[in-house]
Amino acid sequence: MELVREASCGSDERSDAWVSVRPADAISVHIASKTGPMYEDRIREVVEGTLRAMGVTGAEVKVREQGAYDHVIRARLLCALKRAGEDGEAFRRPMPIQVAREGTPKGRLRRSRLYVPGNNARVLAFVDVFGPDCVILDLEDSVPPAEKDAARFLVREILSSMDFGDTEIWVRINPLPRGGREDLEAVLLGRPHGICLPKAESPVEVAELAGFLYELEGRYGIPWLVWIMPIIESPKGVLAAPEIAKASERVVCLAFGAEDYTAEVGCERSWEALLWARSGIVAAAAAAGIQASDTVYPDIEDEEGLYEEAKRAKALGFDGKGAIHPLQIESIHRAFAPTPEELEWAKGVVAAAEEAERKGHGAVAYRGKMVDRPVVARAKRILEMARAMGMEVGDAA
Numbered sequence: 001m002e003l004v005r006e007a008s009c010g011s012d013e014r015s016d017a018w019v020s021v022r023p024a025d026a027i028s029v030h031i032a033s034k035t036g037p038m039y040e041d042r043i044r045e046v047v048e049g050t051l052r053a054m055g056v057t058g059a060e061v062k063v064r065e066q067g068a069y070d071h072v073i074r075a076r077l078l079c080a081l082k083r084a085g086e087d088g089e090a091f092r093r094p095m096p097i098q099v100a101r102e103g104t105p106k107g108r109l110r111r112s113r114l115y116v117p118g119n120n121a122r123v124l125a126f127v128d129v130f131g132p133d134c135v136i137l138d139l140e141d142s143v144p145p146a147e148k149d150a151a152r153f154l155v156r157e158i159l160s161s162m163d164f165g166d167t168e169i170w171v172r173i174n175p176l177p178r179g180g181r182e183d184l185e186a187v188l189l190g191r192p193h194g195i196c197l198p199k200a201e202s203p204v205e206v207a208e209l210a211g212f213l214y215e216l217e218g219r220y221g222i223p224w225l226v227w228i229m230p231i232i233e234s235p236k237g238v239l240a241a242p243e244i245a246k247a248s249e250r251v252v253c254l255a256f257g258a259e260d261y262t263a264e265v266g267c268e269r270s271w272e273a274l275l276w277a278r279s280g281i282v283a284a285a286a287a288a289g290i291q292a293s294d295t296v297y298p299d300i301e302d303e304e305g306l307y308e309e310a311k312r313a314k315a316l317g318f319d320g321k322g323a324i325h326p327l328q329i330e331s332i333h334r335a336f337a338p339t340p341e342e343l344e345w346a347k348g349v350v351a352a353a354e355e356a357e358r359k360g361h362g363a364v365a366y367r368g369k370m371v372d373r374p375v376v377a378r379a380k381r382i383l384e385m386a387r388a389m390g391m392e393v394g395d396a397a
Contacts, residue, residue, distance in 0.1 A: 001055045007083035009150050010076035016121035017065035019076040021084050024060040027051060032064045039065075046070050050077050071157035072121045079153045091186070099163045103224025104193050106252050108168065109133050109388040110291055111320040111336040112329050113229075113255070115172070117142035118151035128164050130326040136170045139183050140198050148179055152186035159190025170229065172196035176208060184209075188216040193227060194252070199260065200230035201237045203247035210248040225250055229293075233257035234264050238277045241284035254285045255322065258295035269298075271312060282317040296322035303331050310335030338386045343393065346386075349379035 006022035029047050031040045047061055059081075065073060082091055114132040116123055118139045127135055137158065143151045155171060169192045173183035176197075184195070197209055206228060213226050228250040232241055238261075245254055258274055267273040278294065285292035294313035297306040310321050310332050321332050338346070352366040353376045364371040386393050 001081065001085050003056065003059055003081070003084045004086055005084050007080050009079035009083065009153075010072075011121075012064060012066055014066050014122050015068055015072065015125045017063060017068040017073045017076050019064075019073065019080045020062045021059050021077070021080045023084075024058050026058055027056070027061075028059075029061045029063070031062075034066045042070070043073060046073050047077060050074050054078070054081060056081065068121060069125060069161075071161040072125070072154065075153040075157040076150070078157075079150045082149065082153070098161045101169075101191055101193075104168050104227070106227070107291070109385065110168070110253060110293060112323050112332045113170070113293055113320060114323045114326065114329060115142065115296070118155045118171075119143045119147045121154065124154065124158055127158075128162050128167070130329060132167060132323060132326075132329050133320065134168045134170055134194075135164060136172050136196055137187075137192075138172045139179075139187070140172050140174050148174070148183075152183055156186050156190045159187060159192055168193045170194040170196050170227075172198060172231070175199055176205065176212075180209075181212065184212050184216060188213075188220055188222065188226070191220075191222055194229055195226060196229045196231055196255070198231045198257070199233050199237070200240075200244055201234055202240055203243040206230055206244055206247035206251060210250050213250065227252045229253045229255055231255045231257045232277075232281050233260035235261070235277075238280045241281050242287060245284045245288035245290055251288070251290060253291040253293055253319070254281050255293040256281050256295040259298070271309070278313070278316055278318070286317065291319040292317065294318040294321040296324050297328065298324070300325040300328060303327075307331045307335050333389075336385075337389060338382050338391070342382055343386055343391070346379035346382040347393070349376055350383065353379075 003021060003023040006020065008018065008020035010016055010018040012018055027048065029044050031043050033040050033043060043063055043065060047063060051059060063073065110133050112132040113134040113136050114130055115136045115138050116127050118137050137155045139148065139151050139155060159169065171187045171192045173180045173195055195209065195213065197205065200206065209228060217226060228248060230244050230251060232238055232254055241254060245251060256278060258269060261277055262269050282292045297309055299305060306328055313321055314336050320336060323329055323332060349366050349371055352371060353364050356364040383393050
């Protein structure tokens with residue numbers, strides 16, 4: 001790869017690095033490290049190894065780092081090289097994956113989905129300890145247009161180097177006609193579990209995304225299906241939600257985005273104003289046999305308001321809710337946890353159904369009420385969620 005201009009990427013914020021490159025006859029690396037001379041050798045090793053991997057033989061590189069991890073320095077350098085060179089194909093080569101990651105079940109627990117800006121190195125440095133069911137590394141609304149390319153490299157490097165444990169890792173790309181394809185080509189190299197499709201309004205968009213995923217899974221050797229989570233953010237999207245939910249086998253969850261919806265409709269952001277949209281999304285997801293996740297709660301200081309809205313979302317049929325701050329996760333999980341009364345009812349219903357089956361009875365009764373199959377299925381889902389959350393369920397099926 002040959003450099004044709006000077007370029008830079010990054011910042012002097014905490015946990016970040018600023019990296020500049022320019023054409024030169026040989027490799028020279030100049031480092032200013034907040035962590036001192038002890039870490040400079042490691043930074044130099046990361047820089048020189050990245051240059052070798054990209055086939056760069058002539059470059060003057062300057063690095064100012066503020067406690068950045070290796071993957072941040074590498075991401076900032078790769079972005080600077082991309083901005084300074086002409087060889088785009090060099091950035092599409094399969095990369096070494098430093099963590100063991102496996103695919104996730106289609107129906108796994110997804111009570112919370114935490115959005116994290118894909119260009120914020122400081123927040124991303126600690127994203128693996130926040131504890132949501134899903135982390136969504138965001139390349140769309142939270143990233144300024146001028147930083148989209150930098151965010152792609154940072155998200156890709158985090159995906160390939162950070163172990164998120166049991167957390168499911170998603171990336172929210174930009175709409176396909178506005179940078180989404182470029183997002184996919186970059187971040188699929190890091191093997192996320194799923195892709196969030198923003199502003200989904202048609203099953204055609206979902207099918208197009210699914211086609212891109214099949215192509216890139218084959219190219220990059222991803223051994224599992226990468227899931228799709230369409231985000232419904234408009235009246236048109238709500239009306240098309242039943243078709244969107246069934247547009248691909250990859251769709252595992254419909255998410256609601258209320259901010260764009262309220263702006264387009266011109267309504268208040270109240271429970272009553274959003275009830276039709278919420279109900280439509282829940283019904284579409286249930287009809288397709290997938291999950292539904294409610295919109296984020298914008299006031300990060302109103303813990304009680306978040307908890308009450310999450311409980312209402314659960315009562316409406318949602319399986320989870322979005323979060324914009326780590327402090328919101330505990331309230332969401334608490335709201336979606338089965339109550340002791342729900343657990344007692346679910347165990348009683350399942351036990352009554354098993355007893356009726358053993359005796360060959362066609363009808364099932366519990367607490368003086370007849371219980372049909374949908375009610376038994378709901379009781380079993382409550383127990384499955386409780387087990388997934390590590391709650392004590394006992395011997396109920």
